[in-house]
Amino acid sequence: MNPIDFSRVDLNLLKVFEALYEEGGAGRAGVRLHLTQSAVSAALARLRVLYADHLFERTGRGLRPTPRALELRPLIAQALDDCRQSLAASAQLSGQASRTLRLGLSDDYEVAIGGRLIQLVAAHMPGLRLIFRQTHSLVVSDMLMSREIDLSLTAGGTTSSTLGREVIGMAGYACVGDSRWLRDGPLPLEEYLRRGHLLVSAQGYVGVVDEALKARGASRRVHASTTHFAALPYLLVGSECIATLPQHAARALARASPLHWTECPLPLPRFAVELGWRKDSVRDAAIQRLKALVRQACEDPVHGLQGGTRAS
Incomplete structure (x- = not known):
């Protein structure tokens, strides 16, 4: 096998690999990179020659990475991150800093603090x-x-062990429903059990409420399930059903929709809210700054995870 002449390798191919891996299709990768689908396919052909592997296999739902591509992903991501950091450092010296960072979170946090975090970042x-x-x-x-x-x-x-973590708060649960049917004041447990429920769950079958009710020898009637808290205004308005969800999301949805929130009558365990990161990012000033802004958004007295009062 002839040695690779790295001076002749087009580093833009790594960006194509990244886009294909994250988007799962040549068409979507092309839109992201502002390339035609044929250009992405041609770049993939060059990547396959470069790494002597098929890299991505076609399935009924798009492209699936091969075992070799799974091995390459963190290495290529690190190389691209290093390049972006070096360019960001250069841009900062010229007063034109530019960077992209990705925050992973479930949409209860996105609904609650996303808008405030965007303001802080800006x-x-x-x-x-x-x-x-x-x-x-x-x-x-x-x-x-x-x-x-x-x-x-x-x-x-x-x-x-390669990840860092910090507990930045504790969160509890509340109930939301159409404001025409869910009024001020405590919701009696009997009415809570009488109402139909919408479940928000990644699996769609059981949640923390069902586990707490089972311990009491009780159960509830779940009419439907969804994987996204943000869908609740569209599913609950006009219905007598209620949903139980983290209180920070309940408050945020009540501020922005016809939903009303109230305390959950069923005692449920509180849970820790954790900020996580890779330990190798401790020298990345941008990531450290974003961590501080996420903490600040979570501690906001109105939109944070602890702030606010019961909606009227």
Whole structure:
């Protein structure tokens, strides 16, 4: 095998690899990179020759990375991150800083603090483009280690020795429903059990409420399930159903929609809110600054994880 002449390797191919890996299709990668689909396909052909592997296999839902591509992903991501950091450092010297960072979080946090975090980033990191990526505690470690995200905000899950974690708050639960049917004052447990429920769950079958009710020898009627808290205004308005969700998301949805929130009558365990990162990012000033802004957004007295009063 002839040795590779690295001086002749087009580093833009690595950006194509990254886009194909994250988008799962040549068409979507092309849109992201402002390239035609045929140009992306041609770049993939060159990557296959360069790495002597097929890299991506076609499935019914797009392109799936091969085992070799899975091995290459963190290495290529690190190389691209190093290049971006060097360019960002150069831009800072010229007063034209520009950077993209990816924050992984579930949409209860995105609904609650996303808007406030965007304001803070615009004020304190004006050269930063922030990307929100959906994640949860079961997959967040893998997403951090594979460099799909730079930081995470989840209810745990960052357990690898290569990851750092910090508990930045504790959160509890509340109920939301159509304001015409859910009034001020405590919701009696009897009415809570009588109402139909919408479940928000990654799996769609059982949640923390069902586990607490089972311990009491009780159950509830779940009419439907969804994976996204942000869908609740569209699913609950006009219905007598209620949903139980983290209180920070309940408050945010009530501020922005016809939903009303109230305390949950069922005692439920509180949970830790964790900020996670790769330990090798401790020297990255932009990531450290974004960590501080995420903490600030979570501590906001109105829009944060602890602030606010019961909606009227």
